[in-house]
Amino acid sequence: MQSNLKYLEASFVSFMIHALIILYLLGFFYVEVSEKSIVSKPINVNLLFEEPSQKIDVQQLEKLKDLQLAEESLEKISDSNDVNKISFDQSLDLFSIQDLINEDKEISLKSDESKVDAFSSMIISNIQSAWRKPINIQDGLICEMRLVINKNGRIVKANLIKSSGNIRFDNSALKAVERVESFSFFDQIPQTLYLSNFKQILIKFNPK
Secondary structure (H helix, E strand, O other): OHHHHHHHHHHHHHHHHHHHHHHHHOOOOOOOOOOOOOOOOOOOOOOOOOOOOOOOOHHHHHHHHHHHHHHHHHHHHHHHHHHHOOOHHHHHHHOOHHHHHHHHHHHHHHHHHHHHHHHHHHHHHHHHHHOOOOOOOOOOOOEEEEEEEOOOOEEEEEEEEEOOOOHHHHHHHHHHHHHHOEOHHHHHOOHHHHHHHHOEEEEEEOOO
16 A cells, blocks of 8 residues: 555645646746836947048158148249239329320321322322423423222323413323323222322422
Protein backbone atom coordinates (compact mmCIF):
# COMPACT_ATOMS: atom_id res chain seq x y z
CA MET A 1 0.00 0.00 0.00
CA GLN A 2 2.76 2.38 0.83
CA SER A 3 4.40 1.87 -2.50
CA ASN A 4 1.20 2.70 -4.28
CA LEU A 5 0.86 5.92 -2.26
CA LYS A 6 4.38 7.01 -3.13
CA TYR A 7 3.70 6.20 -6.74
CA LEU A 8 0.59 8.35 -6.69
CA GLU A 9 2.37 11.22 -4.95
CA ALA A 10 5.19 11.13 -7.47
CA SER A 11 2.72 11.04 -10.31
CA PHE A 12 0.80 14.02 -8.84
CA VAL A 13 3.97 16.09 -8.39
CA SER A 14 5.07 15.28 -11.94
CA PHE A 15 1.64 16.25 -13.24
CA MET A 16 1.70 19.55 -11.39
CA ILE A 17 5.21 20.41 -12.66
CA HIS A 18 4.23 19.66 -16.25
CA ALA A 19 1.02 21.63 -15.88
CA LEU A 20 2.89 24.68 -14.54
CA ILE A 21 5.39 24.48 -17.43
CA ILE A 22 2.58 24.35 -20.00
CA LEU A 23 0.72 27.26 -18.36
CA TYR A 24 3.94 29.34 -18.31
CA LEU A 25 4.55 28.66 -21.98
CA LEU A 26 1.00 29.68 -22.82
CA GLY A 27 1.51 33.01 -21.00
CA PHE A 28 -0.85 32.37 -18.22
CA PHE A 29 1.53 33.97 -15.70
CA TYR A 30 2.26 37.16 -17.90
CA VAL A 31 1.38 40.36 -16.07
CA GLU A 32 1.38 43.73 -18.01
CA VAL A 33 3.34 46.32 -16.13
CA SER A 34 2.19 49.90 -16.62
CA GLU A 35 5.00 52.21 -17.69
CA LYS A 36 5.43 55.30 -15.64
CA SER A 37 6.73 58.47 -17.29
CA ILE A 38 9.89 59.73 -15.77
CA VAL A 39 9.27 63.38 -16.79
CA SER A 40 5.89 64.94 -16.15
CA LYS A 41 6.31 67.95 -18.59
CA PRO A 42 7.55 67.92 -22.26
CA ILE A 43 11.09 69.18 -22.84
CA ASN A 44 12.20 71.08 -25.95
CA VAL A 45 15.23 69.44 -27.42
CA ASN A 46 17.43 71.06 -30.10
CA LEU A 47 19.75 68.86 -32.02
CA LEU A 48 23.14 70.41 -32.73
CA PHE A 49 25.18 69.00 -35.56
CA GLU A 50 28.86 69.63 -35.45
CA GLU A 51 30.16 70.88 -38.82
CA PRO A 52 33.13 69.04 -40.17
CA SER A 53 36.29 71.01 -39.71
CA GLN A 54 37.62 72.44 -42.98
CA LYS A 55 41.18 71.83 -43.74
CA ILE A 56 43.15 74.96 -44.65
CA ASP A 57 44.89 74.62 -47.98
CA VAL A 58 48.23 76.43 -47.91
CA GLN A 59 48.37 76.81 -51.71
CA GLN A 60 44.92 78.43 -51.82
CA LEU A 61 45.95 80.92 -49.14
CA GLU A 62 49.04 81.85 -51.16
CA LYS A 63 46.91 82.34 -54.29
CA LEU A 64 44.50 84.60 -52.40
CA LYS A 65 47.40 86.68 -51.12
CA ASP A 66 48.79 87.02 -54.66
CA LEU A 67 45.38 88.15 -55.95
CA GLN A 68 45.06 90.76 -53.21
CA LEU A 69 48.53 92.11 -54.00
CA ALA A 70 47.66 92.30 -57.71
CA GLU A 71 44.43 94.20 -57.00
CA GLU A 72 46.24 96.67 -54.77
CA SER A 73 48.87 97.30 -57.45
CA LEU A 74 46.15 97.87 -60.09
CA GLU A 75 44.41 100.38 -57.83
CA LYS A 76 47.68 102.26 -57.35
CA ILE A 77 48.26 102.36 -61.12
CA SER A 78 44.70 103.60 -61.78
CA ASP A 79 45.13 106.30 -59.12
CA SER A 80 48.36 107.47 -60.72
CA ASN A 81 46.74 107.54 -64.16
CA ASP A 82 43.89 109.68 -62.88
CA VAL A 83 46.35 112.45 -62.18
CA ASN A 84 47.34 112.71 -65.85
CA LYS A 85 43.84 112.34 -67.31
CA ILE A 86 42.31 115.26 -69.20
CA SER A 87 38.57 115.61 -69.08
CA PHE A 88 36.87 116.89 -72.23
CA ASP A 89 34.04 118.19 -70.08
CA GLN A 90 36.37 120.84 -68.70
CA SER A 91 37.32 122.07 -72.17
CA LEU A 92 33.67 122.14 -73.25
CA ASP A 93 32.91 124.56 -70.47
CA LEU A 94 35.24 127.12 -72.03
CA PHE A 95 33.36 127.27 -75.31
CA SER A 96 29.61 127.24 -75.70
CA ILE A 97 28.01 125.20 -78.43
CA GLN A 98 26.65 128.33 -80.08
CA ASP A 99 30.15 129.81 -80.27
CA LEU A 100 31.39 126.66 -81.99
CA ILE A 101 28.52 126.80 -84.49
CA ASN A 102 29.19 130.46 -85.23
CA GLU A 103 32.87 129.74 -85.69
CA ASP A 104 32.10 126.94 -88.17
CA LYS A 105 29.78 129.27 -90.08
CA GLU A 106 32.44 131.96 -90.29
CA ILE A 107 35.00 129.47 -91.53
CA SER A 108 32.61 128.12 -94.17
CA LEU A 109 31.67 131.65 -95.26
CA LYS A 110 35.29 132.65 -95.59
CA SER A 111 35.96 129.48 -97.54
CA ASP A 112 32.99 130.15 -99.86
CA GLU A 113 34.04 133.78 -100.33
CA SER A 114 37.56 132.76 -101.25
CA LYS A 115 36.20 130.22 -103.75
CA VAL A 116 33.88 132.84 -105.29
CA ASP A 117 36.77 135.28 -105.66
CA ALA A 118 39.00 132.62 -107.20
CA PHE A 119 36.42 131.42 -109.77
CA SER A 120 35.36 135.00 -110.59
CA SER A 121 38.98 135.92 -111.33
CA MET A 122 39.27 132.90 -113.63
CA ILE A 123 36.12 133.95 -115.54
CA ILE A 124 37.37 137.53 -116.01
CA SER A 125 40.81 136.28 -117.04
CA ASN A 126 39.35 133.99 -119.71
CA ILE A 127 37.16 136.79 -121.17
CA GLN A 128 40.00 139.33 -121.13
CA SER A 129 42.33 136.90 -122.88
CA ALA A 130 39.70 136.43 -125.63
CA TRP A 131 39.11 140.20 -126.08
CA ARG A 132 40.44 142.00 -129.11
CA LYS A 133 40.78 145.73 -128.59
CA PRO A 134 39.25 147.75 -131.45
CA ILE A 135 41.54 150.11 -133.32
CA ASN A 136 41.51 153.81 -132.41
CA ILE A 137 39.37 153.38 -129.28
CA GLN A 138 39.75 155.41 -126.13
CA ASP A 139 40.77 153.89 -122.80
CA GLY A 140 38.67 153.68 -119.63
CA LEU A 141 35.46 152.49 -121.28
CA ILE A 142 33.19 150.25 -119.14
CA CYS A 143 30.18 148.15 -120.06
CA GLU A 144 28.12 145.65 -118.08
CA MET A 145 26.97 142.22 -119.29
CA ARG A 146 24.80 139.48 -117.81
CA LEU A 147 25.85 135.90 -118.56
CA VAL A 148 23.76 132.75 -118.06
CA ILE A 149 26.00 129.69 -117.63
CA ASN A 150 24.98 126.06 -117.20
CA LYS A 151 26.61 123.64 -114.75
CA ASN A 152 29.01 122.37 -117.40
CA GLY A 153 30.40 125.90 -117.83
CA ARG A 154 28.85 126.63 -121.21
CA ILE A 155 27.67 130.24 -121.77
CA VAL A 156 24.00 129.87 -122.65
CA LYS A 157 23.16 133.56 -122.93
CA ALA A 158 25.01 136.91 -122.93
CA ASN A 159 23.17 140.27 -122.75
CA LEU A 160 24.48 143.84 -122.67
CA ILE A 161 22.66 145.55 -119.80
CA LYS A 162 24.67 148.78 -119.64
CA SER A 163 26.48 150.31 -122.59
CA SER A 164 29.81 152.06 -122.43
CA GLY A 165 28.60 154.66 -124.93
CA ASN A 166 30.83 153.18 -127.60
CA ILE A 167 29.18 150.59 -129.84
CA ARG A 168 32.50 149.19 -131.04
CA PHE A 169 33.66 148.61 -127.47
CA ASP A 170 30.36 147.00 -126.48
CA ASN A 171 30.45 144.67 -129.48
CA SER A 172 34.07 143.75 -128.76
CA ALA A 173 33.05 142.69 -125.23
CA LEU A 174 30.22 140.50 -126.53
CA LYS A 175 32.57 138.98 -129.15
CA ALA A 176 35.06 138.10 -126.42
CA VAL A 177 32.31 136.19 -124.56
CA GLU A 178 31.41 134.35 -127.76
CA ARG A 179 35.05 133.32 -128.25
CA VAL A 180 35.25 131.92 -124.74
CA GLU A 181 32.04 129.91 -125.30
CA SER A 182 32.51 127.80 -122.12
CA PHE A 183 34.58 127.64 -118.94
CA SER A 184 36.39 124.34 -118.38
CA PHE A 185 36.77 124.77 -114.60
CA PHE A 186 33.05 124.81 -113.74
CA ASP A 187 33.15 121.14 -112.78
CA GLN A 188 35.24 122.21 -109.77
CA ILE A 189 32.51 124.55 -108.45
CA PRO A 190 30.23 122.99 -105.79
CA GLN A 191 26.56 122.75 -106.74
CA THR A 192 25.34 125.10 -104.00
CA LEU A 193 27.99 127.67 -104.87
CA TYR A 194 27.14 127.41 -108.58
CA LEU A 195 23.42 128.00 -107.99
CA SER A 196 23.99 130.96 -105.67
CA ASN A 197 26.82 132.75 -107.52
CA PHE A 198 27.64 131.41 -110.98
CA LYS A 199 24.42 130.36 -112.70
CA GLN A 200 23.84 134.00 -113.61
CA ILE A 201 26.70 136.48 -113.32
CA LEU A 202 26.97 140.20 -113.85
CA ILE A 203 30.27 141.32 -115.36
CA LYS A 204 31.59 144.87 -115.37
CA PHE A 205 33.83 144.78 -118.43
CA ASN A 206 36.70 147.29 -118.21
CA PRO A 207 39.88 145.69 -119.61
CA LYS A 208 43.16 147.59 -119.36
